[in-house]
Amino acid sequence: MASKKPASDYSESSIRVLKGLEPVKQRPGMYTRTENPLHIIQEVIDNASDEALGGHCKNIAVTLNTDGSVTVEDDGRGIPVGLHPEENVPTVEIVFTRLHAGGKFDKGSGGAYAFSGGLHGVGVSVTNALSTRLEITVWRKDDDGNGVHDLAFENGDLVEPLRSRPLERGGKKNGTRVTARPDPKYFDSPNIPLGDMQRLLRSKAVLLPGVTVTLTNAKTGDVQTWRYDEGLRGYLLEALAQTSGGQTVIPLFEGAQYAAAGDEGFAEGEGAAWVVAWTEEGSVVRESYVNLIPTVSGGTHESGLREGLFGAVKGFVEMHSLLPKGVKLLPEDVFARVSFVLSAKVLDPQFQGQTKERLNSRDAVKLVSTFTKPPLELWLNQHVEYGKKLAELVIKQAQSRLRSLQKVEKKKSSGVAVLPGKLTDCESTDITRNELFLVEGDSAGGSAKMGRDKEFQAILPLRGKVLNSWETERDRLFANNEIHDIAVAIGVDPHGVDDNPDLSGLRYGKICILSDADVDGSHIQVLLLTLFFRHFPALFRSGHICVARPPLYRVDVPARGKKPLQKLYALDDGELLAIEDKLKKEGLKEGVWSISRFKGLGEMNAEQLWETTMNPDTRRLLPVAFGQYSLPESASRFNMLMGKGEAAARRAWLEEHGNETEADI
Numbered sequence: 001m002a003s004k005k006p007a008s009d010y011s012e013s014s015i016r017v018l019k020g021l022e023p024v025k026q027r028p029g030m031y032t033r034t035e036n037p038l039h040i041i042q043e044v045i046d047n048a049s050d051e052a053l054g055g056h057c058k059n060i061a062v063t064l065n066t067d068g069s070v071t072v073e074d075d076g077r078g079i080p081v082g083l084h085p086e087e088n089v090p091t092v093e094i095v096f097t098r099l100h101a102g103g104k105f106d107k108g109s110g111g112a113y114a115f116s117g118g119l120h121g122v123g124v125s126v127t128n129a130l131s132t133r134l135e136i137t138v139w140r141k142d143d144d145g146n147g148v149h150d151l152a153f154e155n156g157d158l159v160e161p162l163r164s165r166p167l168e169r170g171g172k173k174n175g176t177r178v179t180a181r182p183d184p185k186y187f188d189s190p191n192i193p194l195g196d197m198q199r200l201l202r203s204k205a206v207l208l209p210g211v212t213v214t215l216t217n218a219k220t221g222d223v224q225t226w227r228y229d230e231g232l233r234g235y236l237l238e239a240l241a242q243t244s245g246g247q248t249v250i251p252l253f254e255g256a257q258y259a260a261a262g263d264e265g266f267a268e269g270e271g272a273a274w275v276v277a278w279t280e281e282g283s284v285v286r287e288s289y290v291n292l293i294p295t296v297s298g299g300t301h302e303s304g305l306r307e308g309l310f311g312a313v314k315g316f317v318e319m320h321s322l323l324p325k326g327v328k329l330l331p332e333d334v335f336a337r338v339s340f341v342l343s344a345k346v347l348d349p350q351f352q353g354q355t356k357e358r359l360n361s362r363d364a365v366k367l368v369s370t371f372t373k374p375p376l377e378l379w380l381n382q383h384v385e386y387g388k389k390l391a392e393l394v395i396k397q398a399q400s401r402l403r404s405l406q407k408v409e410k411k412k413s414s415g416v417a418v419l420p421g422k423l424t425d426c427e428s429t430d431i432t433r434n435e436l437f438l439v440e441g442d443s444a445g446g447s448a449k450m451g452r453d454k455e456f457q458a459i460l461p462l463r464g465k466v467l468n469s470w471e472t473e474r475d476r477l478f479a480n481n482e483i484h485d486i487a488v489a490i491g492v493d494p495h496g497v498d499d500n501p502d503l504s505g506l507r508y509g510k511i512c513i514l515s516d517a518d519v520d521g522s523h524i525q526v527l528l529l530t531l532f533f534r535h536f537p538a539l540f541r542s543g544h545i546c547v548a549r550p551p552l553y554r555v556d557v558p559a560r561g562k563k564p565l566q567k568l569y570a571l572d573d574g575e576l577l578a579i580e581d582k583l584k585k586e587g588l589k590e591g592v593w594s595i596s597r598f599k600g601l602g603e604m605n606a607e608q609l610w611e612t613t614m615n616p617d618t619r620r621l622l623p624v625a626f627g628q629y630s631l632p633e634s635a636s637r638f639n640m641l642m643g644k645g646e647a648a649a650r651r652a653w654l655e656e657h658g659n660e661t662e663a664d665i
Contacts, residue, residue: 024129028186031126036189037182038196040130043123044072044178049292051076052208062201063216068190069181078140078174081149081162090162092138096128096153129156130186137177147173200294202226206235207292207343232275232341236285240339243282249393250386252277253379257371258345267347267563272368274305276340278390285339290349290359299359301344303617304368310334312376313394322391333398344368347563362611362618420485424449424459436489436508438462440515440524444601451606452614458508460489466527470534470642477535494535501538510546511539512621514613516600517552529624530642540626549620550613554596555579560588569612571620
């Protein structure tokens with residue numbers, strides 16, 4: 001039997017290839033932000049950071065050159081330069097010329113990177129594709145005894161093949177230097193914002209205690225160096241000192257916890273480090289990271305922190321009977337005055353898009369909340385006086401929220417309209433939080449009722465197909481029971497596009513269409529969207545209409561290596577293929593995992609429906625709004641699609657554009 005590859009092995013066979021680079025030049029916006037070139041330079045910086053995260057790098061230096069190019073240099077192991085075992089070309093060349101090529105894919109067999117941010121493997125190849133010139137120098141000893149290796153690209157094409165030479169005496173022995181000159185034609189502005197670059201590099205230093213990060217501006221001669229031996233704590237204290245309300249209510253709550261080998265819920269090494277402060281005044285400071293990648297739009301790891309903090313504080317308040325009568329604590333009351341820096345380590349993170357600004361991994365909510373709640377709960381009960389000070393702050397926030405709600409309390413019903421009997425309403429009177437789910441079928445409605453958060457989520461089950469109301473006169477709408485119940489439940493009367501309807505009776509901030517992930521479910525979606533577009537257009541204009549996206553498939557993956565048993569969900573066939581492709585690349589053989597297809601929402605139990613479709617932290621909710629078409633054009637399109645006398649035009653359109661329908665709509 002072949003010996004198992006060591007976990008830290010980083011060699012030619014560590015790089016896995018998926019192929020293809022030309023699409024980047026055709027549609028750069030699919031792969032990076034195109035406002036300026038910062039993100040493509042960040043991809044190179046992230047690679048250096050991953051070396052530091054693995055303990056192989058102590059210095060990262062970035063230079064803004066006078067010609068507009070940027071140089072990133074590290075003292076890591078150096079990118080492998082030998083021939084790739086499958087492709088038979090230098091591995092470093094593959095890394096910079098093929099999409100989805102990188103050491104981050106090699107996990108299933110103890111790969112080079114257990115935890116990293118650059119999981120897509122498209123990063124530096126995108127940098128290369130969108131640069132007029134890119135030069136690489138690698139310091140790494142090869143099989144021939146050479147230690148320095150150079151190659152260069154122009155517009156993504158190799159122009160100077162790999163050249164190797166011996167190390168200079170006393171010279172650098174290991175590391176990588178990449179100099180990229182971004183091509184201005186791909187970006188709105190060719191200039192990298194200096195402030196954004198400084199914040200990015202400072203955050204790397206924060207998250208890599210002991211690593212020195214340097215930024216040199218060759219145009220001005222300025223050199224900045226960051227090194228945070230205190231890590232997250234020092235960073236947050238510095239940031240709070242710059243705000244007007246830096247005084248904390250309790251001492252900083254900080255900690256770090258990672259799953260051990262054999263943990264039933266999480267992979268070995270997964271976990272988080274955090275530092276949290278509550279302040280009474282001033283701005284709050286909130287920064288989060290996943291495997292060193294800044295997640296400026298937050299995500300499920302921040303939701304986990306909120307859940308953990310709320311659970312601990314709520315438990316303390318209830319244990320000591322501190323809550324005044326008539327006041328109910330909500331997560332936002334605890335989170336309103338929180339400043340934090342959160343650094344999560346997730347073995348296989350799922351980001352929203354290649355720019356990685358938001359984490360979507362469902363497991364991250366449980367991961368972070370599980371590790372943060374117990375230590376805070378313990379600390380509060382060991383320091384009761386501090387706990388009471390914190391309780392006082394969050395209760396004050398709850399009372400302030402309740403007062404603001406009373407000022408804008410929704411108009412009371414006259415008593416003429418009685419809410420539909422099959423509506424399961426929510427408890428909250430806060431319209432900004434309340435959600436109504438229009439659910440296909442009574443069985444799915446039952447699961448939704450059991451799985452929902454009754455505090456702010458209401459359920460209205462619909463029986464069968466809703467009436468096609470495109471050509472229905474407004475005064476005839478309420479002859480249909482389903483439409484009558486919908487209108488009464490939401491609290492808004494039917495109206496036209498040019499009307500100025502009274503929305504003061506609106507009872508829910510979000511009206512979510514929840515139907516099966518099949519053709520019939522799509523038909524129900526269209527019928528409901530037609531109803532709202534034709535007879536309740538103000539709800540579209542105000543952003544109140546959403547479509548919930550339940551998964552069509554569940555993939556059960558057995559435990560392997562560091563990864564425990566997984567349940568993965570796919571919205572459609574495309575996502576299922578992507579999941580299977582990913583599992584194969586992680587080293588699993590086809591057939592090891594099992595696939596279940598949900599025939600309908602009724603097949604999901606309450607827990608599954610909550611986790612995949614209703615939980616605000618982990619669901620996929622698609623807001624629906626007026627798009628690029630004008631109202632007359634949209635009305636004309638709807639008339640062709642939904643009009644009773646338009647069958648011939650509809651058939652002709654479907655024959656010509658049927659395969660484009662999903663993207664077009």
